[in-house]
Amino acid sequence: MDLWFTEKQTKDFGITAKIKKTLHGEQTEFQKLDMIETYEWGNMLTLDGMVMTTEKDEFVYHEMVAHVPLFTHPSPKQVLVVGGGDGGVIREVLKHKTVEKATLVEIDGKVIEYSKKYLPSIAGELEGNPRVEVKVADGFMHIAESERAYDVIMVDSTEPVGPAVNLFTKGFYAGISKALKDDGIFVAQTDNPWFKADLIKQVFQDVKEIFPVTRLYTANIPTYPSGMWTFTIGSKIHDPLKVKEDRFEDIDTKYYTKELHVASFALPRFVKELTE
Amino acid sequence: MDLWFTEKQTKDFGITAKIKKTLHGEQTEFQKLDMIETYEWGNMLTLDGMVMTTEKDEFVYHEMVAHVPLFTHPSPKQVLVVGGGDGGVIREVLKHKTVEKATLVEIDGKVIEYSKKYLPSIAGELEGNPRVEVKVADGFMHIAESERAYDVIMVDSTEPVGPAVNLFTKGFYAGISKALKDDGIFVAQTDNPWFKADLIKQVFQDVKEIFPVTRLYTANIPTYPSGMWTFTIGSKIHDPLKVKEDRFEDIDTKYYTKELHVASFALPRFVKELTE
Numbered sequence: 001m002d003l004w005f006t007e008k009q010t011k012d013f014g015i016t017a018k019i020k021k022t023l024h025g026e027q028t029e030f031q032k033l034d035m036i037e038t039y040e041w042g043n044m045l046t047l048d049g050m051v052m053t054t055e056k057d058e059f060v061y062h063e064m065v066a067h068v069p070l071f072t073h074p075s076p077k078q079v080l081v082v083g084g085g086d087g088g089v090i091r092e093v094l095k096h097k098t099v100e101k102a103t104l105v106e107i108d109g110k111v112i113e114y115s116k117k118y119l120p121s122i123a124g125e126l127e128g129n130p131r132v133e134v135k136v137a138d139g140f141m142h143i144a145e146s147e148r149a150y151d152v153i154m155v156d157s158t159e160p161v162g163p164a165v166n167l168f169t170k171g172f173y174a175g176i177s178k179a180l181k182d183d184g185i186f187v188a189q190t191d192n193p194w195f196k197a198d199l200i201k202q203v204f205q206d207v208k209e210i211f212p213v214t215r216l217y218t219a220n221i222p223t224y225p226s227g228m229w230t231f232t233i234g235s236k237i238h239d240p241l242k243v244k245e246d247r248f249e250d251i252d253t254k255y256y257t258k259e260l261h262v263a264s265f266a267l268p269r270f271v272k273e274l275t276e
Numbered sequence: 277m278d279l280w281f282t283e284k285q286t287k288d289f290g291i292t293a294k295i296k297k298t299l300h301g302e303q304t305e306f307q308k309l310d311m312i313e314t315y316e317w318g319n320m321l322t323l324d325g326m327v328m329t330t331e332k333d334e335f336v337y338h339e340m341v342a343h344v345p346l347f348t349h350p351s352p353k354q355v356l357v358v359g360g361g362d363g364g365v366i367r368e369v370l371k372h373k374t375v376e377k378a379t380l381v382e383i384d385g386k387v388i389e390y391s392k393k394y395l396p397s398i399a400g401e402l403e404g405n406p407r408v409e410v411k412v413a414d415g416f417m418h419i420a421e422s423e424r425a426y427d428v429i430m431v432d433s434t435e436p437v438g439p440a441v442n443l444f445t446k447g448f449y450a451g452i453s454k455a456l457k458d459d460g461i462f463v464a465q466t467d468n469p470w471f472k473a474d475l476i477k478q479v480f481q482d483v484k485e486i487f488p489v490t491r492l493y494t495a496n497i498p499t500y501p502s503g504m505w506t507f508t509i510g511s512k513i514h515d516p517l518k519v520k521e522d523r524f525e526d527i528d529t530k531y532y533t534k535e536l537h538v539a540s541f542a543l544p545r546f547v548k549e550l551t552e
Contacts, residue, residue, distance in 0.1 A: 012294040012315035016282060039288035057470070060544070194333070194498050220496060220504040220544070222470050227503010228496040255544040263542030266535040268336070269498070 009225035028110040030163040063256040064219040066092035066255035072240040076151040082139035084156030085111030087123035109136040140166040146179035172207040185235040196228035207234040217264040304386040306439040339532040340495040342368035347518040352427040357417035360432030361387030363399035385412040414440040420454035431464035446482040456547035462512040469547045470502035483510040493540040
């Protein structure tokens, strides 16, 4: 018997992957969590039926969320990841030697627990690294309680349904601004332009009202809807398009390069129009 | 009853789209042709079960195949499209005023016939335009018989199975070189780096042995495997990365921009490595 996992990315379109078995499945306090062993993508984490990460293509998302804002900042020391319980962003953050402390605030402890168990190449740094602090807590509240605390904040959330709904509000972006130092930068994943154009447009406008420098960039993530993902940056001073050549260091990546750092901000016309 | 079309893009992974109905289906002399009406993508043409084009996302492929080489050439007049029976590349080629004649050589007349019928917004220029010549013939043979005839050649083929297998050989690229004028350029679609890395690597090496300027660029096509598509350029003189600013004209596009023309050559590290 062949078993296939299908995610309906819209009501009329989806992806389907042949699976070996379900490694774990449960309804946590916040969402439905499934860990699936697939043939094409290796182990795959889904939340509420949506693919969050897979062993085969996780590097794209994690590298692009982390390195673009981190190289934009001249010397990031205090870094916060909101969400991101699989640990992939933290792993990338730690490649930057300037970073003294990387804090993860994930609302759902089960995501951390099962990522450690079934996605060790992604979650490996969540335990035993003195530069990492892991908190199981509400990211929205953590932001509300933080003031001038961070150089860079990454919002690695699920879609704006379920536990992440507060993370796509103007109030949240205002909180992030307060939680950042005077030259701080934040980035948030902001879905895809083929099926969620309105969301991208709304977030971009909201962030723009709060941050002097607002930019959108993209990356190719095969297991995410449409294969093209967007990230929105809000920055108080530093512009990701004006990073000095000597700021870039050689780090071990499979997707990110300093050329791609710049190129990823060149948007297809129909995407660019969402930012105008 | 819900009807869904599923394409297995690899043996273990695929896409699935809800359909209203099949508009046409037949085994032509060369391949299985299906025209399907979908909810998400509008009308969709598949050949041998693989998505060739859809009304919703066709603009990406057609713009990126056409405008990158056409703006790289200082003044393209004679243009050849090998394959491309849906007419989308021809439509884009005609946006360039320098082009005097755009010749389409498609092996399968049925693709042209049913594209005209069910994809009129794509195939509309295949009839009645004095700058367009349509030939139902073998592109490989047409190339073999052509000498210094074209400024730009686009190879808009299916995958290297079935009728297109000859179009991924070094002999074909040598033929293209002969068919091009002394400063000619060609581009071929070369599949995706997630599932077909070996193919991209092989084609790039083959083209590099024949053309002084060889480049790879990418575009996001949601209905194609992995959502990231590659295109390989072989050029005798002109470099797509050294196009003078004043060469670009404003043309009506939804994906292509002059900034993206350059940025699309900035490759993710794992893709860049396929060209080294």
